[in-house]
Amino acid sequence: xxxxxxxxxxxxxxxxxxxxxxxxxxxxxxxxxxxxxxxxxxxxxxxxxxxxxxxxxxxxxxxxxxxxxxxxxxxxxxxxxxxxxxxxxxxxxxxxxxxxxxxxxxxxxxxxxxxxxxxxxxxxxxxxxxxxxxxxxxxxxxxxxxxxxxxxxxxxxxxxxxxxxxxxxxxxxxxxxxxxxxxxxxxxxxxxxxxxxxxxxxxxxxxxxxxxxxxxxxxxxxxxxxxxxxxxxxxxxxxxxxxxxxxxxxxxxx
Numbered sequence: 330x331x332x333x334x335x336x337x338x339x340x341x342x343x344x345x346x347x348x349x350x351x352x353x354x355x356x357x358x359x360x361x362x363x364x365x366x367x368x369x370x371x372x373x374x375x376x377x378x379x380x381x382x383x384x385x386x387x388x389x390x391x392x393x394x395x396x397x398x399x400x401x402x403x404x405x406x407x408x409x410x411x412x413x414x415x416x417x418x419x420x421x422x423x424x425x426x427x428x429x430x431x432x433x434x435x436x437x438x439x440x441x442x443x444x445x446x447x448x449x450x451x452x453x454x455x456x457x458x459x460x461x462x463x464x465x466x467x468x469x470x471x472x473x474x475x476x477x478x479x480x481x482x483x484x485x486x487x488x489x490x491x492x493x494x495x496x497x498x499x500x501x502x503x504x505x506x507x508x509x510x511x512x513x514x515x516x517x518x519x520x521x522x523x524x525x526x527x528x529x530x531x532x533x534x535x536x537x538x539x540x541x542x543x544x545x546x547x548x549x550x551x552x553x554x555x556x557x558x559x560x561x562x563x564x565x566x567x568x569x570x571x572x573x574x575x576x577x578x579x580x581x582x583x
């Protein structure tokens with residue numbers, strides 16, 4: 330059984346491993362370029378966007394905030410825009426809408442990143458498979474050289490060296506495919522994490538506005554002022570009654 334597997338692997342050789350790695354490297358490069366273009370197209374000045382959004386919300390200009398967010402190409406703006414659309418239904422509805430939009434944007438940002446991560450982790454093993462096949466071919470050629478003589482032995486010896494070289498090339502190509510894929514995967518994951526953090530920050534700006542004075546704080550302030558005015562009025566009436574009583578007492582004494 331083992332001898333049959335070895336014969337099959339030796340008969341196919343390691344060249345198909347190299348071709349597979351080359352195809353995977355081309356696909357990996359295409360994904361890197363596509364993801365880089367997507368992330369580049371979503372760039373925006375998030376600090377300025379947050380500042381402008383806060384200014385419009387403090388002015389109770391929801392339509393202006395909506396226009397501002399529509400004009401931004403960023404994923405962060407798309408998430409907060411979903412909350413602004415549901416702002417008239419309350420802070421809880423806006424929060425739920427933004428959570429749903431954030432999940433969609435995360436899925437969009439992470440598209441095809443799993444391929445890069447998988448390729449980066451497994452390309453060295455594919456190269457190692459080519460190395461194993463090359464070593465098997467080298468031993469097979471060495472076996473033939475031991476049973477040959479003269480010029481045939483020299484030719485078999487050359488085949489041994491060629492098989493070893495092919496094995497080493499397979500390992501090197503596997504590493505060359507894996508290293509850029511891992512680097513790109515880590516870089517893109519950092520971009521996704523930063524985008525989601527910015528999204529959370531912008532979402533809290535909107536939620537802070539929706540949960541602030543217009544819904545809760547203003548009635549409390551008005552009630553406090555009304556209570557204070559009522560107490561002041563009662564105090565003034567008590568002082569007037571006390572003053573009038575004192576004047577009546579003085580008049581009786583006189």
